[in-house]
Amino acid sequence: MLRGARAFNTLCRRAGATRILRRTAPSSPRPVLPHPRSFASVAQTQTATPATATASESPLPEIKAADLPIVSSDAKQVAVGWDTRTWSRFHNIWLRDHCRCSRCFHSITKQRLLNTFQIPADIAPLKVSAKPEGLEVVWNTTDSHTSLYPWSWLEVNSYDPPLTRDANKTEKVLWGSKIQQAPPTVAYEEVMAGDAGLYKWLSNIDRFGFSFVSGVPPTPEATEELSERIGFIRETQYGRFWDFTSDLAKGDTAYTTIALGAHTDNTYFLFHLLEHTGGTGGATLLVDGFYAASILKELNPEAYRLLSEVPIPAHAAGEPTSFYRPTPASGYPVLGHDNLTRDLTQVRWNNDDRSVMSHLEAGSVEKW
Ligand SMILES: [Zn+2]
Incomplete structure (x- = not known):
């Protein structure tokens, strides 16, 4: 499904195909619609620090045995006591399946190497020990396989109970029309100069759902180069660029x-918005779908549900030789939620293509 460039809403946070907008003819006026109010511009940046700790990382500075978590095991699970009140429990079969050793997990490709289906259902530790680098488990298999799980990895991936699920989330900023006064913007030179500028650009997109890049030279080459700062450009039915x-x-x-x-x-999409040379109209409309959804949830929970x-099924079928629709063809609801956290993660609103x-x-x- 693909649609016009004058108005769009930025909800999906990925890099992809590039569209360059060039207005050579005056087009119909499209006012920027005001929003009733805004609670933008109060949030602080939170740095996303994805969990990447693996057994191959350099060892931690020496830790006294008394500071290490307490560990214990039984026929079903291993318990890790972080402090006197906080315990995580990990099923034996789960731990064995998630072994981070070089025979079970490829440290470069980050892919699983072990055969999950060969793990005995009654797998259990012969011995568990708290080491400075992490939890060491010697398994009751014939080869006495030994696994080491870094403490930080166990903490981040603790599921019973979850401990850090929200810690790495960026705070989303919901915004209304006042964002016009100071929309998230990064200078082209800054983005091209180094990763700090790129990080600023991507952080804006993560927090606000969009970001302007100012001062991009009005050429397809510069626009394409800018796009590739984020990632490779994807082919679409409209082309790549x-x-x-x-x-x-x-x-x-x-x-x-x-x-x-x-x-x-x-x-x-990345749009390059070019100014008119002697024309009117063609204004870009931006709406924060997450903000609209938050209001709807408050005022009309039944409609939100x-x-x-x-x-919503949808189609793009304006060409005699093409027909695009979602997979599955029944489509997706307007409001999409994270399966685990139930947080709103997507707003798909396109009444024209429905x-x-x-x-x-x-x-x-x-x-x-
Ligand atoms: Zn292993």
């Missing part, structure tokens, strides 16, 4: 002067 105008070169209203309302589609459950809603139950048509 392209510019367009209102000539209906593709069967999509993005190629017309018809004003487009707020919508999401391939939100990992409906939008979280009813899948297909026939032939799957609704009769009783929910009007509500929907």
